[in-house]
Amino acid sequence: MAVQTELTNNPSTVDLGPAAALSCRECGERFELGPLFACASCFGPLEVAYDLPSGSPDELRKRIEAGPDNIWRYAPLLPVPSDVADKPNLNPGFTKLVKADNLARELGVTGGLFVKDDSGNPTHSFKDRVVAIAVEAARAFGFTTLSCSSTGNLAGAVGAAAARAGLRSCVFIPHDLEQGKVVMAAVYGGELVGIEGNYDDVNRFCSELIGDPLGEGWGFVNVNLRPYYGEGSKTLAYEICEQLGWRLPDQLVIPIASGSQLTKIDKGLQELIKLGLVEDRPYKIFGAQAEGCSPVSAAFKAGHDVVRPQKPNTIAKSLAIGNPADGPYVLDIARRTGGAVEDVDDEQIVDAIKLLARTEGIFAETAGGVTVGVTKKLIEAGLLDPTLTTVVLNTGDGLKTLDAVAATSQATATIRPSLDAFRAAGLATS
Amino acid sequence: MAVQTELTNNPSTVDLGPAAALSCRECGERFELGPLFACASCFGPLEVAYDLPSGSPDELRKRIEAGPDNIWRYAPLLPVPSDVADKPNLNPGFTKLVKADNLARELGVTGGLFVKDDSGNPTHSFKDRVVAIAVEAARAFGFTTLSCSSTGNLAGAVGAAAARAGLRSCVFIPHDLEQGKVVMAAVYGGELVGIEGNYDDVNRFCSELIGDPLGEGWGFVNVNLRPYYGEGSKTLAYEICEQLGWRLPDQLVIPIASGSQLTKIDKGLQELIKLGLVEDRPYKIFGAQAEGCSPVSAAFKAGHDVVRPQKPNTIAKSLAIGNPADGPYVLDIARRTGGAVEDVDDEQIVDAIKLLARTEGIFAETAGGVTVGVTKKLIEAGLLDPTLTTVVLNTGDGLKTLDAVAATSQATATIRPSLDAFRAAGLATS
Structure with a gap:
């Protein structure tokens, strides 16, 4: 037993x-x-x-597409009863896959850049x-x-x-x-x-x-x-591929806390390939950490197979697990797929939150700042190919980590309610 | 001109x-x-x-259902170009219509109670x-x-x-x-x-x-x-009816700030009837205000056609418009449809926010506390029929008005990390 x-x-x-x-x-x-x-x-x-279900990929795709607009459309691939959609549940998922053309321009990505925005879930993560x-x-x-x-x-x-x-x-x-x-x-x-x-x-x-x-x-x-x-994270893989038109992305950038999410997304992609729901072609998985809690990134860079625990000290508190249980599996997946694990410091996290907000109108949690910041860094380092289709995860909502951006997100000007004062502030366009 | x-x-x-x-x-x-x-x-x-578009209702329904999972599915009924879905936009809408069975039990509603939860929009309102x-x-x-x-x-x-x-x-x-x-x-x-x-x-x-x-x-x-x-609010009417299976609800409870949203929802319902997309049957529209800013409710109760401005003093700040531009139209709609306008005080608002959270796991903004609180009050007063299908709007997110519930939402107990301490706290089930 x-x-x-x-x-x-x-x-x-x-x-x-x-x-x-x-x-x-x-x-x-x-x-x-x-x-x-x-x-x-x-x-x-x-x-x-x-x-896993038998039957042709076309049949299974149709069955999924006819399902509800939430994770239960994938019930045939999840540890849930077939009547799950009828039970009282928050019914999360099927969040937006945003084509982030403005962010792509800023980062020089030409192959298609997407943000999977999980802030749209019921409790916004x-x-x-x-x-x-x-x-x-x-x-x-x-x-x-x-x-x-x-x-x-x-x-x-x-x-x-x-x-x-x-x-x-x-x-x-x-x-x-x-x-x-x-x-x-x-x-x-x-x-x-x-x-x-x-x-x-x-x-x-x-x-x-x-x-x-x-x-x-x-x-x-x-x-x-x-x-x-943990299996719930597979639905991120399913949704991304379905929303891309039943196609694997070339590159994914995923945050690492315990590492579970990254390993389950890989598991989900492998299942889709096995079932013939997507064409089997190479994809690269990149892991993203905060420098102040970067045990997996450190191990990746050092070429180690084991992860040495750290004492977290970062504003990205939702990723601050110093001894990540799935760290070794993450290292394995990043290496097997030809990806990498990288980290960014707190200042880069804040800059990335504001970059995503300014370009796409998406206000991310600090974890979203980590993935966007790491994406930028990986492109600059030549590790992430900007000519390929890339999906970046935002797993949470900025409303929950307002402190991270409070100091640098303030009013541009404060003026008296008069046109003269407004003119003097230099914000008019004519 | x-x-x-x-x-x-x-x-x-x-x-x-x-x-x-x-x-x-x-x-x-x-x-x-x-x-x-x-x-x-x-x-x-x-x-x-x-x-408005010509063609059979069936054709139009199919065209809408084949559209994107956001408000642009209703582009044929909105002041937007036909290629609107291809332009960069936050693509809000098609938020969840939650069948609120737990809340229905608490309120004694037997005809079907639904919460239209607009906290699922991109910036959560x-x-x-x-x-x-x-x-x-x-x-x-x-x-x-x-x-x-x-x-x-x-x-x-x-x-x-x-x-x-x-x-x-x-x-x-x-x-x-x-x-x-x-x-x-x-x-x-x-x-x-x-x-x-x-x-x-x-x-x-x-x-x-x-x-x-x-x-x-x-x-x-x-x-x-x-x-x-203002026309954007019509999409709430369209979505509610489509999500009910192209059917009008019997009763709607809608918050009133300027009153624009309520009047546009009525406009949207009338359009659906005119186009034959829903069966033409009676519906009642109820308006909800905070007692601390209740000019429309006061006018309704006094039998007036005009709205006397008030100086707002309520925790429901997103509804705090003391001189609501569309107030007279709201009075007209509430009376024409056989509805009513009611208000609840700040304490009732907080209680209603917590009632919705406790029963349905939906954390509403103060405006959501107003509609849920008013629904409860209208049922108790016999003005809202609990045997009919009722839709209550939650137009915002509790994360934006944390202060409203902070004083009464705290830890149940604080204990040392020991089983003895836990047993003494009386929270174990066995």
Whole structure:
């Protein structure tokens, strides 16, 4: 048996659609679907293995295109029951793939530059995708409380998703979080518990709680539901390819926190190729980090296979994971596809947020500043080919990280309400 | 001639699709399409008159359904050129119509309750709809600077839209606006001018500027482009009916600021009936205000036809227009359709924001608290029939009005990271 929490439902009655089993990413051992989070043999991470749909690619494409305008159009490729769209869920996804022609001109990209803008999700970050899948897993396993450890964004996504789904939520955060983030997480009416300690203390506490009878019936989206949760990021790959007209992009620039998102996007692209939904041609995956938390970038540049943990110190707090669990897999994917991992400093992040806002009217979270800034740097370094189709991810919303740009985003002028004062300010065009 | 600013383009070359003319809402006089904002004969407000498409309803429905997932699917019913979807624009709209079953249970609604959630727009409010239309009018008239007077939200919407469209923007705000709103407006890189005075002073200054050579080539979305701008709100009516399966709702609850949105939604519903896209059956329109700025509600209750201005004092700042231009038209529509206008106080607004968040995972702006609060009040008063299909509008995002809920949205408990402390907090389920 694998490391497992108590199951309320019988595994044999669990309907998660095409999900067939959990398999260990390291040793390949397979386990029955359940709230497992580590391989019993080697403690490697588990991921969902599928019986992917049969039938012609044309049929499957049509079936997907006839589906709802959210991630459930891809239900045949996700660990969710086939009637998932009928259940109460926030229904995230199918966010805009913006053709960023103005930004392309500034960066000298001629092959087509696109921003996948996940700020359009219900709570305005990609977290809604992963949490939506975790909600269905929680339902399947009979969990009645949805939980997580969080530094803010995930807490809000879990609170909102649980409210819609009719689940209880109880979410754990460091007690000294910024007031704005506390409010965003608390407004959905679930239990919000401040833990006296830092994020590592919160995490440790959650692991203890899972192993204790006190945590019975609790689904922690990023712990005992993690294998399912992570699959939500595959939908970014599906949407990007469908929105490009069922075509792989040549290059993708993806932010790295734990690295899970990047590895799942690669998994999604591989599935589309395997199913014949897109033509099999090379693509390059680039990872983006903040210099103040760049363990994967450092390992990539040093040619290492292992990632040496760092103590984060960056304004890109949603990416500030100093010991990223999927770091080695990210290195592998970047090298296998001919991509790279790069980082930018806080000043470059702010500049990139403002560049994206000024050119495309998209106000990104700091994580979006990281990907846009890294894209610029990679082009300048000759690592990213500006003549190829490139997709850059914006995974969050600038409204949640206003502080990052506050100092440099102010009124151009302050004047008396008179035409003379306006003329003197030099802003008229005639 | 009508009150008009200098035209750069020749009116005869202006292509705004099915828009045929401007007509005065009071005296019916018609004017050539142009940046006009008041009738030359009677100074009444102007609105767009159309040559609506011919052909069978089925054909038109199919044409719309085959269009893009944004407001441009309704281009045949809007003052925009037929190739509008190919131009750089933020492409707002087609936001979620959420079937709010949890909220329905709490309010005792059995006929189907829906929340039209416009927080999913690019800058997270319905303003993106109206500004998108104004951008196309600005292009048609050869304007090169996009402008507005604003207390915050509109400034951001204009800045973002202008950035994408490749237009210069110069936006005017009261100099003492909250820092967060200044940042949200300034981040898009346009000119942001603080005016020493209140919102009325900003408005007066903008009117002066339009009449002066200094304002040549400037399109003010809510002044000289207002007749076009306002039409953007019709898309809310189109989307609601299409998302209900090309069916009119029985009841709609709509917030009132200037009242323009409510009147344009009614206009949109009437167009759908006229075109045969929906069955002609009765619907009721309810207007929602904050008690601290309730001139239309007060007039409705007193049985008056005119609206007596008020000095606003409410947390629902996006609705705080004390002298609403379209107030009399709103009264007319509410009475004609058998609806009503009601208001709720600040405490009820906060409670309603939290009720919507707790039941549906939707974090609304204060304006959303007003519509949900008014819906509850109207049901309790027997004015809104809970057995009929009801659509409630949420026009903005709670992230922009965090202060409204900050005092009452806090952590449930703060504990040491130990199971004993957690047990003592009484939050475990077993």
